[in-house]
Amino acid sequence: MKAHSGTAIKAMAFQAATLACIVAALQSIVSRTADCATGPTNVEPFAQEFRTAYTTDNGLPSNDVRALLCTKNGQVIAATTNGVVRLENGKWVVLPSLGIRTAADVIQMIEDSTGDWRIATTSELIHVSRPGGAMSTTTVAVPGTVNQIAVGKDDTVYVATGKSLLMKKAKEGALSPVEGLERVVGGTVPIRCVAASRQGEIAVGTDAGLYVRTGEGAWLQLFPAGENGRWAPRSVRSVTFDTENRLWFASQEGVGVCQNRWDQWRLFSGANGLPYDSFTCVSSGEDGSVWVGTTRGALRWDGKDWSYRAGLRWLTNDEVRALSVRGSGDAWIATAGGISLIERRTMTFAEKARLFEQMTETRHNRYGYVAGCALKRAGDLSSWEPSDSDNDGLWTGMYGAGECFRWAATHDPEAKHRARRSFEALKFLSDVTGMPGFPARSILPTSGRDPNAGHSEQSDRNDRRGDPLWKVIHPRWPKNATGEWYWKCDTSSDEIDGHMFFYAVYYDLVADTPEEKERVKKVACSIVDHIMERGWYLVDYDGKPTRWGVWAPEKLNSDPLWWHERGLNSLEILSFLKVAEHMTGDPKYAAAADELIEKHSYDTNMICQKITFPPDDINDSDDEMAFMCFYNLVKYEKDPKRLWKYLTGLTTSWEFERGERNPLFNFMYGALAQGRQFDREQAFDTLKRIPIDLIDWRMQNSYRKDLPFRIYGATRPTAPNSTRGDTLPIDERCFLRWNGNPYQLDGGGPGHSEDDGTLFLLPYYMGLYYKFIE
Numbered sequence: 001m002k003a004h005s006g007t008a009i010k011a012m013a014f015q016a017a018t019l020a021c022i023v024a025a026l027q028s029i030v031s032r033t034a035d036c037a038t039g040p041t042n043v044e045p046f047a048q049e050f051r052t053a054y055t056t057d058n059g060l061p062s063n064d065v066r067a068l069l070c071t072k073n074g075q076v077i078a079a080t081t082n083g084v085v086r087l088e089n090g091k092w093v094v095l096p097s098l099g100i101r102t103a104a105d106v107i108q109m110i111e112d113s114t115g116d117w118r119i120a121t122t123s124e125l126i127h128v129s130r131p132g133g134a135m136s137t138t139t140v141a142v143p144g145t146v147n148q149i150a151v152g153k154d155d156t157v158y159v160a161t162g163k164s165l166l167m168k169k170a171k172e173g174a175l176s177p178v179e180g181l182e183r184v185v186g187g188t189v190p191i192r193c194v195a196a197s198r199q200g201e202i203a204v205g206t207d208a209g210l211y212v213r214t215g216e217g218a219w220l221q222l223f224p225a226g227e228n229g230r231w232a233p234r235s236v237r238s239v240t241f242d243t244e245n246r247l248w249f250a251s252q253e254g255v256g257v258c259q260n261r262w263d264q265w266r267l268f269s270g271a272n273g274l275p276y277d278s279f280t281c282v283s284s285g286e287d288g289s290v291w292v293g294t295t296r297g298a299l300r301w302d303g304k305d306w307s308y309r310a311g312l313r314w315l316t317n318d319e320v321r322a323l324s325v326r327g328s329g330d331a332w333i334a335t336a337g338g339i340s341l342i343e344r345r346t347m348t349f350a351e352k353a354r355l356f357e358q359m360t361e362t363r364h365n366r367y368g369y370v371a372g373c374a375l376k377r378a379g380d381l382s383s384w385e386p387s388d389s390d391n392d393g394l395w396t397g398m399y400g401a402g403e404c405f406r407w408a409a410t411h412d413p414e415a416k417h418r419a420r421r422s423f424e425a426l427k428f429l430s431d432v433t434g435m436p437g438f439p440a441r442s443i444l445p446t447s448g449r450d451p452n453a454g455h456s457e458q459s460d461r462n463d464r465r466g467d468p469l470w471k472v473i474h475p476r477w478p479k480n481a482t483g484e485w486y487w488k489c490d491t492s493s494d495e496i497d498g499h500m501f502f503y504a505v506y507y508d509l510v511a512d513t514p515e516e517k518e519r520v521k522k523v524a525c526s527i528v529d530h531i532m533e534r535g536w537y538l539v540d541y542d543g544k545p546t547r548w549g550v551w552a553p554e555k556l557n558s559d560p561l562w563w564h565e566r567g568l569n570s571l572e573i574l575s576f577l578k579v580a581e582h583m584t585g586d587p588k589y590a591a592a593a594d595e596l597i598e599k600h601s602y603d604t605n606m607i608c609q610k611i612t613f614p615p616d617d618i619n620d621s622d623d624e625m626a627f628m629c630f631y632n633l634v635k636y637e638k639d640p641k642r643l644w645k646y647l648t649g650l651t652t653s654w655e656f657e658r659g660e661r662n663p664l665f666n667f668m669y670g671a672l673a674q675g676r677q678f679d680r681e682q683a684f685d686t687l688k689r690i691p692i693d694l695i696d697w698r699m700q701n702s703y704r705k706d707l708p709f710r711i712y713g714a715t716r717p718t719a720p721n722s723t724r725g726d727t728l729p730i731d732e733r734c735f736l737r738w739n740g741n742p743y744q745l746d747g748g749g750p751g752h753s754e755d756d757g758t759l760f761l762l763p764y765y766m767g768l769y770y771k772f773i774e
């Protein structure tokens with residue numbers, strides 16, 4: 001997991017930044033006051049989004065979907081290039097031709113006040129009567145190419161064509177021109193889009209501008225003006241009236257909404273939060289939301305913020321052809337690759353936790369180890385198969401810690417059972433190696449595949465040519481003494497962090513008998529003893545240190561290749577020693593910490609453990625490790641002077657991380673920082689936004705228009721020396737654990753893996769335990 005390119009130049013930069021970093025941290029501590037860190041918050045139920053995909057794999061006649069209609073009585077109708085279909089009991093049923101000559105020509109389907117359907121093709125307007133019974137159709141040819149239709153007052157149909165705006169009254173058989181528009185426009189121009197309100201207004205969009213016919217019958221050209229300027233809209237692609245009769249339009253400049261009759265507007269562009277602006281359609285829902293379709297995803301306005309839904313996590317294809325929003329706010333989205341339903345289901349944090357607990361137990365429990373699983377077919381959860389990882393101990397430790405907090409907060413027997421299962425699994429990683437205090441990374445049964453196949457000592461040497469810290473060791477998966485298990489060696493400091501974090505939490509919150517506490521004490525302290533007895537190294541079966549298992553002063557303080565690890569590794573070993581001291585009371589651990597502090601300044605090293613320069617060396621996996629170590633070190637420290645230093649380091653790290661809106665880091669900081677402010681509401685928002693879909697989908701954001709606004713437009717100051725600003729919301733970027741880079745704009749995979757629910761479960765249960773959540 002670690003990846004650094006440490007050099008003497010970087011080490012000098014690190015040293016130069018340390019003093020300024022410490023000063024900034026101290027100023028932050030002094031300026032903070034106790035406020036929201038005390039007292040629980042009753043989090044109201046929230047809307048959780050779920051995506052359902054419909055493609056040819058589950059019944060659509062074609063993935064090329066041209067139009068979509070959600071009727072008032074709950075029917076869903078889709079027009080594809082291979083026919084028009086209706087969703088019935090979860091299956092798509094082909095409808096009669098409905099008078100449509102070529103299904104590929106359908107561009108829009110809408111419903112009038114009587115429940116009849118109005119279908120537009122490129123050249124015809126079709127009226128489908130009694131669609132729920134003995135259907136009949138009436139077809140009218142349209143002169144010119146049809147771009148869009150709308151149903152207005154008294155079920156009058158308006159038709160926007162490449163030549164003009166036409167209308168057809170409910171009881172009239174022919175189309176007629178809408179009078180007055182040509183005089184305002186200045187001649188015949190193509191009408192791209194049209195919308196009609198319940199009060200009788202008509203809005204049209206053209207390449208030349210935005211126009212509206214008022215209820216009194218007068219046509220006006222609109223020049224919307226808002227706080228961020230005045231627009232003369234060009235290339236207006238979509239218009240709609242929402243449920244409050246407000247006019248929305250989407251144009252080359254952005255999206256606008258009329259707050260009052262044609263003279264009060266709110267305008268959105270990338271400069272003030274609009275993610276993308278190549279628009280295709282607009283639809284509004286009864287809940288007040290407005291959805292905008294684009295050529296690269298869908299946007300949702302909830303009255304306060306824009307949400308961006310793109311990529312296979314949300315859409316079957318990013319080219320949005322049509323939108324239909326139900327009264328509840330559920331959005332049906334027709335794309336060039338099928339249909340997506342994005343439902344908004346009201347739930348609580350506890351209900352969300354149960355979903356993640358269930359999926360974790362179903363697909364992510366391998367011999368008691370909790371980690372990701374593989375998917376044989378992209379996105380198909382029924383094709384899952386267990387998989388091991390480099391960091392089974394770390395992930396299982398974090399999952400198990402969540403279950404410990406859950407037990408302490410709820411006394412649910414299931415939580416204690418799962419916490420104990422995690423303990424036994426982690427303990428076995430130490431037992432299987434046959435080397436006291438040396439845990440394996442992972443295990444595999446020898447009855448299965450040989451994990452050493454394809455690897456050799458020579459391949460290790462080849463890897464070392466490009467990475468001077470790469471460890472040459474073969475086999476990388478030796479067998480245990482009984483021959484039943486392969487175990488993975490070259491154990492990382494990441495793993496030790498996960499083990500020690502879990503053991504401390506388990507010891508305090510779950511182990512409730514002297515015998516059980518003794519077992520925890522023995523396995524945890526054996527790891528610390530192993531490191532101490534070997535000169536502050538984690539030593540592998542070959543008698544040499546593992547690649548990252550290094551905490552020795554001669555390396556951290558004197559070797560340029562290790563100076564970039566100085567702060568974090570100093571923090572780690574002080575935390576390990578403090579855990580061992582807490583469990584045993586043995587003075588040897590305190591004496592060892594004293595020596596590292598008094599002779600080698602480890603307490604000063606760790607104050608600025610977070611690498612912030614150069615940018616290429618910022619390692620987000622270090623953050624996860626650091627906060628786990630801070631948690632135990634600060635919690636157990638009794639010396640006021642040392643505690644003050646440790647809190648300085650914690651605050652420095654947290655200040656840098658604030659823009660990530662990380663609930664785990666926020667709750668850890670809130671639990672430890674003695675009443676200082678933490679970003680509680682941002683932590684809650686991230687917990688709400690964590691997607692139910694934890695598949696590793698590819699996500700792209702680098703083309704977005706709102707990135708300067710997102711990154712630099714935060715209302716609160718970011719951390720000292722931080723240029724990273726705020727991240728995109730977690731539901732708009734590729735899925736990452738808390739060790740990933742949340743500032744990564746493009747990333748993810750092809751959908752062949754799913755992660756477990758620890759991302760949500762650990763911070764939620766920790767927040768519950770500390771009563772940040774009620």
